[in-house]
Amino acid sequence: MDNLNGAKPHFVLVPLLAQGHMIPMVDMARLLASRGATVSFVTTPVNAARIKPVIDGASDAGLPIRFVEFKLPCEEAGVPEGCESFDLLPSVDFYKPLFEAIIMLREPLKLYLEQAKPRASCMVTDYCNWWTSEVARELNIARLVFHGPSCFYLLSSRNIHRSKVYERVADEHECVVVPGLPQRIEITRAQAPGWLADWKEMQGRVMEAEEAAAGVLINTFQELESEHIALYIESTKKMVLPIGPLSLYNKDAKSKATRGDKPSVEEHQILRWLDSMGPRSVLFVSFGSLVKMRPLQLIEVGCALEASGRPFVWVIKEAEKCAEVEKWMSEGFEERTRARSLVITGWAPQVVILSHRAVGGFMTHCGWNSILEAISSGVPMITWPHFADQFLNERLVVEVLRIGVGVGIKIPVFHPEEDRVEVERGAIESAIASLMDGGEEGDERRTRARELGEKACKAMAEGGSSYGNMTLLIQFAMEQAHNGIAD
Incomplete structure (x- = not known):
């Protein structure tokens, strides 16, 4: 456990309600807490029940994690009751309603943050949760975006979008070369159309929210994607911290x-x-x-x-x-x-x-x-x-x-x-x-x-690259507290 001198940082983690997005953020919550930070992990009753052994284990270990359960407004959004994660939905027709239900958590989250003690030093939110950017801005809380996918994917998608390379091909199954990569990689628009490509308005909001973020966390490690991480930092002009593989927090x-x-x-x-x-x-x-x-x-x-x-x-x-x-x-x-x-x-x-x-x-x-x-x-x-x-x-x-x-x-x-x-x-x-x-x-x-x-394994161990980046993350949150952004 780190010896945190001065203000103790309080991280508020807001994952997307999908198993592949929640699992690494649960690992992140436990990792931050094991190093001395206070963590609030936002979830819903059904999702909390699914990770009850993790919640119980964190409690037994004395980790300072609060699992904050918000009632998901399923009925209001037209989502079947109890379907509080994308893998629980009966069909893809309910994907957009579930997104809309998640956005309705804006006010409960804002109320929690207004009342939280100690005050939140930093929010870490899934990149799909664009609406948290508005909450962070209104409450003057630093917000970092968490990306679950590889940096290779993030860089490729960013370069494809910015170059408009897909606009030069008529057939969605025609291969194009992904621009700006160290290697020659070919892909079709059908294979990599871009996340949320069918929901242009939401895609735009996600991109705007990321541009406004103070930095980016990625579940990868330096030694795996060094070239792509360097190019991504150059492209975004942001603090980018690879902090994975987060799954390696689980040792027993x-x-x-x-x-x-x-x-x-x-x-x-x-x-x-x-x-x-x-x-x-x-x-x-x-x-x-x-x-x-x-x-x-x-x-x-x-x-x-x-x-x-x-x-x-x-x-x-x-x-x-x-x-x-x-x-x-x-x-x-x-x-x-x-x-x-x-x-x-x-x-x-x-x-x-x-x-x-x-x-x-x-x-x-x-x-x-x-x-x-x-x-x-x-x-x-x-x-x-x-x-x-x-x-x-x-x-x-x-x-x-x-x-x-x-x-x-x-x-x-x-x-x-x-x-x-x-x-x-x-x-x-x-x-x-x-x-x-x-x-x-x-x-x-x-x-x-x-x-x-x-x-x-070396990256996640003490002295490793991801361990060091987690230290930088904790220091960042402590600076927010020290500078008066948090109490």
Whole structure:
């Protein structure tokens, strides 16, 4: 714990209500509190219930974190009651209403900040929560933006937007070169249209709020993206602090297992199964909290896993395991793969699994949290992007860092209406063989992944780059208090 002389900083963290956005900010809250800062973490009743073990653990450890629960106005915004996170919504039709419900938290947040003791030194808010910029300005509180995605994605998106490169191509599937990068990276408008591209007004507000922010925090580390971080700082002219991988705050098995939600299978059962497998022999397959595969594609994945002959852990969402999938699994798949498979329906403790010595590869949707967790464990990846930042993250993993193999997906798929196969079993099986075997190329890929994992751990340890940046963050907040912006 840091010895904080003088005013003790009070951080107020306002995440977006989405699992991939909340999880790293919960880690940030605990990390700040462990270093002596007071933290208020804004959430809602349903989301607080999902992270109850984390809340209880913070309380037991005596960490100065207040989990502040605001009632989300679901009914007023037209959101189904209890659907307080994007992964809980029954369809994408409710995405915009949920955003509108979150914006309605403006007044409760302002009231909390007006009454908070000690007064907030600094707000750290998800970049999507543009409305917090207005609150910060009205109450004269310094505001920092937190970005969950990679700096490579942030820089690429910024350069694409500013150069208007997409305006020079008529076909959304035509490749363009991303301007201003150290490497030649090609992408299509369909693969990387820009977050919130369909909601121009909101996109504009998000960008304005970021320009007004005092600085930017990114869940990455200097040694992973040094060139891109330098270019991003040059472009934004802001204080930019890489403070990750935040997942590495979780060092013991219990804290790893309780990140995000209650696991569907007990941690000790998973560990016992993994303990029975050889080192680096298991492929872990999981596609995040939002991606929902249709039955035909899910079955195609299962067929490829069976044909690969390798041990695997496969996470299937409750919403994916329909009667058709269950029928297919019961008609031989379960029996034929029983000796080498662990199928988890629901939420899985991903960091627990990735950090186990038996795991040698990870098939992922390329969400940045998942990529960072794999990198932190030194695990190479099979990349299967679907939407948002994921295609650019794939380019970073496969083409820049060279620690991944793509399945060959070209067309983004968010929530497919049709039950069709986007990637056939042969391509999936080929990617598995390339990653898990791969000869000399595979050995080099595994070596690079392992070296990055070691660098990630050093970055978060005392004396490391991210540790130092967290110190700078705490000093920044203390200066706000000292200068009278906070009491």
